Amino acid sequence: MPDTKITLPILADWLNKDERPANTLKLDQLFGFLFAICCTPGKLKHSDWLPAVFSDQLQLVKETDYIDAIIEVQQYISRDIDDFMVALPKTCKLTEPFESNFTENALHQWCKGFELGLTLTEHFWDESKEQARPQSFWMMLSFFSNLHNAQQITARFQNGALPIEAVTRHIYSEFSKLMQDYADLAKKYRQESQTARINITSTAAKNSAGIPIMNNSNPGQDASQLIQQAWATDDPVEKVQLAHQALEQDTDNINALMLLAQWEAANSGERRDLLKRAVEGCERVLGDEFFTKNKGRFWLIRETRTFMEALTNLASSYALLNDFDNAISCYERAISLNPADNQFNRYPLSNCYIQSKQYDKARQLAQQFQHDNGAFFLFDQALISFIESADDKSSKHLKKQALAHNKYVPKLLSGKIKMPKRMPERLSSGDKDEAVLYAAQNTQLWRSVPGSIPWLMKK
Secondary structure, three states: OOOOOOOHHHHHHHHOOOOOOOOOOOHHHHHHHHHHHHOOOOOOOHHHHHHHHOOOOHHHOOOHHHHHHHHHHHHHHHHHHHOOOOOOOOOOOOOOOHHHHHOOOHHHHHHHHHHHHHHHHHHHHOOOHHHHOOHHHHHHHOHHHOHHHHHHHHHHHHHHOOOHHHHHHHHHHOHHHHHHHHHHHHHHHOOOOOOOOOOOOOOOOEOOOOOEOOOOOOOHHHHHHHHHHHHHOOOHHHHHHHHHHHHHHOOOOHHHHHHHHHHOOOOHHHHHHHHHHHHHHHHHHHOHHHHHHHOOOHHHOHHHHHHHHHHHHHHHHHHHOOOHHHHHHHHHHHHHHOOOOOOOOHHHHHHHHHHOOOHHHHHHHHHHOOOOOOHHHHHHHHHHHHHHHOOOHHHHHHHHHHHHHOOOHHHHHHOOOOOOOOOOOOOOOOOHHHHHHHHHHHHHHHHOOOOHHHHHHOO
16 A cells, blocks of 8 residues: 555554444455456446445545545555556455355455445446456455355356365465456456446436436426425424425425425325325336346435435335335335345334234345344344244244344343433444344334243343
8 A cells, every 4th residue: 555644554443443334344345345446347436436435324424534545545456457466455365264264254355345346336337248248257256255155156166076165265366366357357348438327317307316307397406405405404394395395396306205204294194105206206207127227236326315215214104004015015125126235124124024924034034134143133033933933942042142142132122221212323233222223113013922022031
């Protein structure tokens, strides 16, 4: 890394601090992420990828010197690519036991970061994918991201003739060469002119969400300014008035509809109707082709971020009305559009599955996000086992796992610890804040199952 007042150890320590937004990338993840960012046929601005380093919470980060240091790391990696000096960081080594290479070491973290960067940049390959065929590189460079991924690649490698340990050693020995070849491929297909991110605009005017208006209304700048004023004011009455004024100019203004759902709706039914109108308006504007083409990366497209928020809020409204079928449909759709599930829709979806007695689907969801070892899935799975099998051996085992992870959940569910007046803004796995967030979403569910809370508290 070039000379800088913030050295790599200092940057690594800063990225690891609890004050950083939850899911902020650690240093080894950052290296893999930035390598993927630098290896695209298109060009990205810093504002395109920096938010992903902090799990889309860049606005919470005030230490600009460290952000400058991250940009400097990206530039350093880019120069290494141009100078044909690509290599894995020295920290990324094979370790023992064998499984640690797929769960916890620096090599695993680099591959997880690369996967995130690929999710953000894969669409740059759309026009050249058939000719360039970068998929084999993606597969190899994410080899250590998880054991299941490695097993799938091993099964294809030389027709499955080699054991996974041998394939692992071989891919590791070739890893830096694979990185250089992939970087060279990206340079070959890189366009001279800057390639835009996914473009869903047309010649029509755009509303305040950045989405084109396909009707006869023309909001111009006024609707956008009205919405900005509405968000800025602390007066709820003024918020509502400004939102209505914006809707007069732009009947599909998704931000205005969401504001009214939050500040004017008299009940859950009215809130649901406003959010449904917002979602359906976006669907008309974007069109079926856009959804088909961009399924899987919706959260990463800035223009669709507000749509994803509206869809999740609509799902929540359905759930409050005990309309679990529609709630499940919305949550499932949100996850299909964004499989990384940055919005954590998997948690209320699990709740809805249990509420509607779809226990197998709840298990499948937990398996889909098996990397998530937090309180939500652990306690949900224990509850399902209790519902189906009472206090049998399997239920006791799942309860033990859940309690070992977070000891505060039973006390909050039972009322022995009172819920705080304000919800925590962030959590760390296993702490009281995580338990508060779990209890806020699931206390009613547990109390609807006779005997479940006493069973959870029984040693």
